[in-house]
Amino acid sequence: MKKTSTEPYVSTYLHSKGRRLGLPIAGNFELTARCNFNCPMCYVHMTDAQLRSCGKQELTAKQWLDIAKAARDKGMVFVLLTGGEPLVRKDFFEIYDGMREMGLLISINSNGSMLKGEILERFLENPPFRFNISLYGGSNETYRNMCGISAYDQVKENIRALRKAGVDVSLNLSITPYNKADLPQIYADAVELDVNVRASSYMYPSVRVNGDQYGCGNRLGCRESARYSVAWDLLRFTPEEFEKRAEAMMKLEAIESDGCPVEAGEGVRCRAGSTSFWMTWDGRMLPCGMMTRPEVNVMELGFDAAWETIRKETEKIKTPGKCVSCRYKDFCGACAAVYFTETGRFDGVPEYVCKRAEEIVEYTRRAYEERKAK
Ligand SMILES: C[S@@+](CC[C@H](N)C(=O)[O-])C[C@H]1O[C@@H](n2cnc3c(N)ncnc32)[C@H](O)[C@@H]1O
Ligand code: SF4
Numbered sequence: 001m002k003k004t005s006t007e008p009y010v011s012t013y014l015h016s017k018g019r020r021l022g023l024p025i026a027g028n029f030e031l032t033a034r035c036n037f038n039c040p041m042c043y044v045h046m047t048d049a050q051l052r053s054c055g056k057q058e059l060t061a062k063q064w065l066d067i068a069k070a071a072r073d074k075g076m077v078f079v080l081l082t083g084g085e086p087l088v089r090k091d092f093f094e095i096y097d098g099m100r101e102m103g104l105l106i107s108i109n110s111n112g113s114m115l116k117g118e119i120l121e122r123f124l125e126n127p128p129f130r131f132n133i134s135l136y137g138g139s140n141e142t143y144r145n146m147c148g149i150s151a152y153d154q155v156k157e158n159i160r161a162l163r164k165a166g167v168d169v170s171l172n173l174s175i176t177p178y179n180k181a182d183l184p185q186i187y188a189d190a191v192e193l194d195v196n197v198r199a200s201s202y203m204y205p206s207v208r209v210n211g212d213q214y215g216c217g218n219r220l221g222c223r224e225s226a227r228y229s230v231a232w233d234l235l236r237f238t239p240e241e242f243e244k245r246a247e248a249m250m251k252l253e254a255i256e257s258d259g260c261p262v263e264a265g266e267g268v269r270c271r272a273g274s275t276s277f278w279m280t281w282d283g284r285m286l287p288c289g290m291m292t293r294p295e296v297n298v299m300e301l302g303f304d305a306a307w308e309t310i311r312k313e314t315e316k317i318k319t320p321g322k323c324v325s326c327r328y329k330d331f332c333g334a335c336a337a338v339y340f341t342e343t344g345r346f347d348g349v350p351e352y353v354c355k356r357a358e359e360i361v362e363y364t365r366r367a368y369e370e371r372k373a374k
């Protein structure tokens, strides 16, 4: 499996400069909520019929290009086109070509199933900066169970064609109850395709779809989520890398709390709402696509005012005081979106995530000791 840095240095530099100056360096454009797959854990998903009856509309290609231009004029360099499945839009290339002409560096999140025929040809002529393709299983059967469509062979063939043409592809792997048994095959596929994989067994509660169902999700229980996270580590790391990681984790675990819980939490640590923003398919801006607030309507406010509002509102967010001195804070994966989707509050402690972190340490320790005993 390819092991590369997932971010070019120039991006790190631009984001740190953007943070100082309050610029929107990266935009996530959710072009549609529609998709030809039906993954149970998905945080944004509609059929054509659901979209027709929901009373809302997707932005038009022109509206997306107007927003992209305003964002670029304000500092945006990177764009992620996502969905739903962005390639279900018949006018996808009007948006894509228009953004390329603006000089934007475009990445695309896709389930990979439609990257064939004329669509593939067009991408081979004008490839994006990067494709992030989700691989949902290691067989057609897993795809049928998880996504409602037996697309495994097709997706692999499409990725092979992109790789053969030298297009930069990275895989996203969401580990769920439906594909947990396929990790060895998925790893073997990644090795064969020579691509990097970003895997996660943590699935956010999809509160954008399920209203106020905070903490609920079609996902693994926290113990199983930890177990499969470690199972993936055992596949992807060499024995030496795994040992080093295990030893670092066990050291962290040995740190005693000083017994003085901090009252005030920190602000948002990631780029959401400070140098990046999320545009929903119907024209609302959020700091991050997993959240439902803070939110503003870009079509009413205009891009610049929307960005300033999101920035200011994000600055007000405070995360839990308990996390400030927690020994697991650098690897539990908690962020503002996790706190919000797990508890309905930005300062709520996400029990599922805390328990999962403890279990990850425990499974890692057990695997480490088993290896040492051999
Ligand atoms: C929503 S999809 C959109 C792009 C494209 N349809 C795809 O599947 O890659 C983007 C990524 O989000 C992941 N995803 C979906 N629901 C999620 C959730 N509740 N928590 C975390 N990731 C999720 C998907 O597995 C996929 O890798
Ligand atoms: S393929 Fe992507 S957008 Fe479609 S249902 Fe699955 S996660 Fe959601």
Ligand code: SF4
Pocket: 320, 322, 323, 324, 326, 327, 328, 329, 330, 332, 333, 334, 349, 350, 353, 354, 357
């Ligand atoms: S493990 Fe829990 S308490 Fe500790 S940093 Fe993560 S979310 Fe906060």
